[in-house]
Amino acid sequence: xxxxxxxxxxxxxxxxxxxxxxxxxxxxxxxxxxxxxxxxxxxxxxxxxxxxxxxxxxxxxxxxxxxxxxxxxxxxxxxxxxxxxxxxxxxxxxxxxxxxxxxxxxxxxxxxxxxxxxxxxxxxxxxxxxxxxxxxxxxxxxxxxxxxxxxx
Numbered sequence: 520x521x522x523x524x525x526x527x528x529x530x531x532x533x534x535x536x537x538x539x540x541x542x543x544x545x546x547x548x549x550x551x552x553x554x555x556x557x558x559x560x561x562x563x564x565x566x567x568x569x570x571x572x573x574x575x576x577x578x579x580x581x582x583x584x585x586x587x588x589x590x591x592x593x594x595x596x597x598x599x600x601x602x603x604x605x606x607x608x609x610x611x612x613x614x615x616x617x618x619x620x621x622x623x624x625x626x627x628x629x630x631x632x633x634x635x636x637x638x639x640x641x642x643x644x645x646x647x648x649x650x651x652x653x654x655x656x657x658x659x660x661x662x663x664x665x666x667x668x669x670x671x
Contacts, residue, residue, distance in 0.1 A: 559605070559639060560605035560639075561603075562603075562604050563603050564601065564604055565601065566581055566584075569591075569602040569607070572611070573611050580602070581600060584602075588621075589606065589620070590620070591603070592632060593631070605638075605651060613655070614654065615654045615659030615663075618659065619654075619659070619662055619666045620634070623637060623666055625670045626669070626670040629670070637650060637666070638650045638654075642665060644665055644668075645662075645665065650662045650666075
């Protein structure tokens with residue numbers, strides 16, 4: 520997180536308040552948001568750890584990731600995929616999450632981080648709650664409707 524903040528600070532110092540550097544400032548904000556998201560709700564797991572949580576092989580976890588059936592992101596420094604811890608439950612995947620991932624998979628404009636942030640950002644349509652909270656409370660239909668509205 521400290522490295523991300525240092526990089527963001529450097530980008531912002533270079534860009535200043537110049538209008539033509541707004542995209543640079545947005546990229547700096549995005550860098551910090553991603554680093555914060557990586558640490559939310561228990562942090563993240565390796566493919567091996569995710570495989571143990573699901574009771575399947577590492578290869579199967581990576582295949583699910585490639586097919587959009589599990590949330591994760593590529594970590595270039597480690598040349599590995601990392602998986603948010605919060606998507607798992609004692610029974611495997613958080614109930615309702617796989618169905619919502621199928622819906623989000625219909626979009627060509629939502630990438631790995633877009634899908635992760637879908638679950639972590641609060642929404643007015645959920646009375647200020649996050650989709651993750653609604654799923655945990657057993658309200659998958661509300662989250663499904665929200666996912667379809669993001670896809671369309």
